[in-house]
Amino acid sequence: MIKKDWHIKMIAWREEHVPQRHFILILSFVVGILASVAANLLKYLIHLIHILLTESFSRDQVNYWYLLFPAIGILLASLFVRYIVKDDISHGITKILYAISQHKSIIKLHNIWSSLVSSSITIGFGGSVGAEAPIVLTGSAIGSNLGRFFKMDKKTLMLLVGCGAAGAVSGIFKAPIAGLMFTLEVLMFDMTLGAVVPIIISSVTATTLSYVISGHAFMFNFSSVQAFGVERIPFYILLGVVCGLVSLYFTRGMNKIEGVFRKIQSPWKKLLLGGTVLSVLIFFFPPLYGEGYETIEALINGETASVLDRTFFQPFGDQAWVLILYLSLIVFFKIFATASTNGAGGVGGIFAPSLFLGSLTGFVVAHTVNLLGVNFLSFQLSLENFSLAGMSGVMSGVMHAPLTGIFLIAELTGSYSLFMMLMIVSTISYMTIKIFEKHSLYAMRLAQRGELITHDKDKAVLTLLKMDRVIEKDFQILYPKMTLGELVKVISKSKRNLFPVVNPDNQTLIGILLLDEVRNIMFRPELYQRFTVKQLMISPPAILHQDLSMEQVMRIFEDTNAWNLPVVDDKKRYVGFVSKSEIFNSYRRVLQDFAGEQE
Numbered sequence: 001m002i003k004k005d006w007h008i009k010m011i012a013w014r015e016e017h018v019p020q021r022h023f024i025l026i027l028s029f030v031v032g033i034l035a036s037v038a039a040n041l042l043k044y045l046i047h048l049i050h051i052l053l054t055e056s057f058s059r060d061q062v063n064y065w066y067l068l069f070p071a072i073g074i075l076l077a078s079l080f081v082r083y084i085v086k087d088d089i090s091h092g093i094t095k096i097l098y099a100i101s102q103h104k105s106i107i108k109l110h111n112i113w114s115s116l117v118s119s120s121i122t123i124g125f126g127g128s129v130g131a132e133a134p135i136v137l138t139g140s141a142i143g144s145n146l147g148r149f150f151k152m153d154k155k156t157l158m159l160l161v162g163c164g165a166a167g168a169v170s171g172i173f174k175a176p177i178a179g180l181m182f183t184l185e186v187l188m189f190d191m192t193l194g195a196v197v198p199i200i201i202s203s204v205t206a207t208t209l210s211y212v213i214s215g216h217a218f219m220f221n222f223s224s225v226q227a228f229g230v231e232r233i234p235f236y237i238l239l240g241v242v243c244g245l246v247s248l249y250f251t252r253g254m255n256k257i258e259g260v261f262r263k264i265q266s267p268w269k270k271l272l273l274g275g276t277v278l279s280v281l282i283f284f285f286p287p288l289y290g291e292g293y294e295t296i297e298a299l300i301n302g303e304t305a306s307v308l309d310r311t312f313f314q315p316f317g318d319q320a321w322v323l324i325l326y327l328s329l330i331v332f333f334k335i336f337a338t339a340s341t342n343g344a345g346g347v348g349g350i351f352a353p354s355l356f357l358g359s360l361t362g363f364v365v366a367h368t369v370n371l372l373g374v375n376f377l378s379f380q381l382s383l384e385n386f387s388l389a390g391m392s393g394v395m396s397g398v399m400h401a402p403l404t405g406i407f408l409i410a411e412l413t414g415s416y417s418l419f420m421m422l423m424i425v426s427t428i429s430y431m432t433i434k435i436f437e438k439h440s441l442y443a444m445r446l447a448q449r450g451e452l453i454t455h456d457k458d459k460a461v462l463t464l465l466k467m468d469r470v471i472e473k474d475f476q477i478l479y480p481k482m483t484l485g486e487l488v489k490v491i492s493k494s495k496r497n498l499f500p501v502v503n504p505d506n507q508t509l510i511g512i513l514l515l516d517e518v519r520n521i522m523f524r525p526e527l528y529q530r531f532t533v534k535q536l537m538i539s540p541p542a543i544l545h546q547d548l549s550m551e552q553v554m555r556i557f558e559d560t561n562a563w564n565l566p567v568v569d570d571k572k573r574y575v576g577f578v579s580k581s582e583i584f585n586s587y588r589r590v591l592q593d594f595a596g597e598q599e
Contacts, residue, residue, distance in 0.1 A: 011151050021194075024156060027146060028163045028198035032205030034146075035139035035167030039206070040213045042116050042135050043172060049124025050290060066126070066283040070341075071275030073125020077118045078271060078345025085114045089347060093133050093442045096140045096161060096187060105157040106148065111141035115347060122346035126282055126289045128337035132172060133349020136182075139168030159195055162187055163202035171206035173219060175411035178404055179203040185401035186442060219412045220297055226382035228420045235381055236424040239365050240393055243425060244432025246331065246361050247397025250354065251433070251441045253335040261343030274344020281337045285330050286311060288337045292356035299363050299387045300413075324367055327360045350441060354398040355391045362390020385421060388413060392422045393429035400433070400440035402426040467546060467553065470583050471567055473576040478513055478533045479504045484521065485528030487536075491515065498564055501537045502574045509566055509574040511537035540566050546575055553578065 014023060053069055081089060089095075089111065099105050119134035143164030147157040162183045170179030180196070180203050264270050282288045287295040287307060298306045304323060311326075338353045366386035369377075388409050396405035405426045410416050437444075476494040478487065478501045490499070497515035502508060518536055521527050541560040544553055544567045557565065557580060567575040 014150065020156075023150075024152075024159065024198055025201060027143075027150070027152075027160060028201040029205050031139070031143045031146060031160060031163045032167040032170075032202035033209055034142045035135075035164050035202065036171030036206035036209040036213075038112075038116060038138045038142065039135045039168050039171035040210060042120055042131050042138075043214075045116075045120035046124045046131055046290070049120065053125065054289075064283070066286060066289065067279045070126035070128075070278045070282055070289070071271075073122050073127050074275050074278070074341065074344045074346040075271060076125070077122040077127075077347050078267065080118050080121065081114070081345065081347065082267065085110055085118070087114070089114050089118065089134075089137070093136055093186065093349065095137060096165065097443060099140075099144070099161065105144055105154060105161045107137070107141040107144040107161065109141070109145050111137050112145065113138075115141075118347035119349075122341065122348050123290050126278075127341040127346040127348055128278060128282070128288045128290070128292070128334065128353065129341045129346060129348020130291055130350060130352025130355075131348065132169065132351030134347055135168045135172055136165045136349075136351075139164035139166075139171075143167075159198055162195075162199050166199045167202040167206035170203040171210045173408060173412060174207050174210050174214075175408050176200075176203040176207040178408035178411055179206065181403040181407050182399075182401065185404050186399055186440070218414045219293075220300060226385045228417070229379070231379065232381065232421075233424065235366075235369060236389065236421055237428055238369075239362060239386060239389055240425040240428025241432050242365055243358060243361055243390055243393025243429035244397045246357060247354075247394050247429060247433045248436050250335055250350075250357060250394070250398055251437055251444070254339050254350065254441060255444060257335065257339035258343050261339070267345060271344050274340040274346075277340040278337055278344070281333050281340075284311070285326075285333060287330055287356075288334065291352040293352070296356060296359040296387070296391070299359055300384045302384065304363075304383075320367065320371055324364055324371075327364050331357055331360050331364070350398060351395075354395045358391035358394030359387045360390070361394060362386040362388065365390070385418065388415070388418060389421050389425040393425040396426035397429040397433040398441055400430065400443075402430040405429075467544075467548060467550065467567070467578070470550075470578050471546075471576040472579065472582060475500055475577055477502055477574070478537075480510065480532065480534035480537070482533045483529055484518070484531040484536070485525070487513075487518065487533055488522050488528070491518075491522065498577065500566055500574050500577070501533055506571075507573045509543065509568050509572060512540045512566060513537045543568055544578055546570070550583070554583070557583075 018026075053065070081087070087108065087110065095111075096107065099107050115134035115137045119129075119131055123129060123131055140161045141164065143160035143162070144157055147160040152160070165187055166179040166183040168179075169182045170176045173179075180199055183199055184196075261270055261274065264273070286309070295307055298304065308323070308326065334353060334357055338348075338350065341348060363383055363386060366381040366383045370380050370383075392405040392409040395408065396402040399405070406419070406422045409422055410419060475496055476490045476499055478490065478499045480501060480503070482490075499513045499515075500509060501511040501513055503510055513533060513536055517538065521531070541562040542556050542565055544556065544565050546567055546569045548556075563581075564577050564579045566577055569575055
């Protein structure tokens with residue numbers, strides 16, 4: 001009780017002495033600090049586990065520990081989630097999108113630490129996933145719970161969730177602009193300047209603290225920059241198209257393989273299947289171990305021979321086509337490794353896998369063009385530049401976030417002179433995948449359930465508008481055997497001109513009765529015993545189910561031209577009616593609320 005009183009007094013003091021706008025800026029600063037600490041802690045734990053397990057590995061020999069470590073990591077992570085966390089913490093960014101789509105932005109407290117622990121175990125032991133999605137969930141959970149602690153309203157909670165996500169991305173990559181772009185493109189909808197400023201504060205704060213913790217060095221050391229040339233634009237376009245197709249392959253492949261794992265009921269069978277697939281793939285293709293950033297660094301620095309270390313392909317490392325074939329196989333099998341990691345019980349995201357795939361794709365495209373065009377082209381494509389551009393392209397395609405891809409690669413390497421190339425490749429990749437996939441891999445699951453908020457304000461408001469907010473229940477219920485006389489008594493007490501007819505045994509809807517249909521006989525007492533409700537009722541133009549989205553409801557109203565439609569539950573029991581007028585009134589209220597939150 002004392003603690004509770006202290007909390008209430010603190011909230012009251014804050015409300016009296018610190019204006020809301022200023023306090024939000026303070027909270028965004030704190031969120032940036034905490035998100036950066038979490039990001040650097042996760043990077044440290046992954047690196048520590050990775051070094052402890054692999055520092056004794058020989059670079060010249062195939063290592064059989066690869067058959068064991070990844071499966072152990074998934075086992076430990078899944079046991080941690082099942083018996084300690086006792087909650088589903090996979091698909092972190094999808095969870096954030098869901099929290100936002102529910103207009104609550106409430107993320108559970110355990111997500112502050114549970115994703116951090118489980119993903120460090122998964123990736124440190126070799127899980128072929130990324131740490132970024134878990135740390136974004138961690139950052140968003142920090143923002144959400146900090147806002148809830150200070151009793152902030154729902155629009156501020158949503159903003160703090162965005163601050164946490166931006167701080168996490170900025171902190172782990174030292175990329176403040178990419179953190180801002182990621183939040184605006186992937187997580188948020190329409191944002192005004194007033195909402196962007198706190199996100200910028202979190203991004204800059206998180207990046208600055210990461211500089212203090214780990215130094216000013218860029219994430220990838222890169223110095224060989226080929227100047228932009230107009231003659232290379234066709235090849236940038238080619239790379240953009242290829243990246244878009246690789247993004248499509250990754251998106252659909254991940255969705256399908258994870259669907260296979262979802263159909264397996266036993267967690268031990270999932271672990272056996274996923275652990276086996278992952279371990280075998282890493283044994284033959286060691287670059288699939290962990291996030292894959294070592295392979296990216298090797299490719300953009302011209303150390304291609306090291307990519308074949310500890311593989312059966314190492315004796316053929318001096319043959320260009322062998323390297324191209326090997327990297328192409330890795331691109332093909334990467335989705336199996338990533339989906340198996342998450343499907344079997346590991347915890348990680350697709351951020352790093354998309355960068356990894358992009359780097360390999362860019363390298364393969366440039367190397368192939370150079371080999372095929374040696375007698376036709378007067379120039380050579382930079383393998384390093386194309387590796388970086390491929391990272392931007394695949395990330396832009398997978399996430400449907402071209403600005404994030406452009407700025408992230410520029411900030412990761414400090415190579416801002418690559419902007420033209422990055423812009424062309426990212427834009428073409430995004431345009432390519434949009435032809436085939438309307439939503440990103442993150443948003444796909446929510447979109448299928450009609451729970452995704454988009455940049456389309458009309459659809460966003462319909463998403464926020466829930467069925468239970470528009471169902472009206474003040475209708476007098478009729479039963480089939482009621483006589484016209486009994487009906488007249490019900491009509492005299494009702495304020496409505498529409499009546500549901502239900503089965504008295506199980507309350508299922510069997511029809512409706514309109515006042516206009518009985519108006520000409522309701523004042524003739526001699527007919528009161530002749531007619532029954534069953535004879536007078538009609539079928540409704542359509543029946544709405546309680547779990548329909550408002551977008552589907554509006555489509556049904558448009559198709560039927562009805563003004564009122566009955567609603568039933570999953571057992572076809574009558575629930576109430578939905579009217580166009582109530583939808584329009586609720587829509588207007590939500591739109592006003594929605595618009596107010598963007599100011």
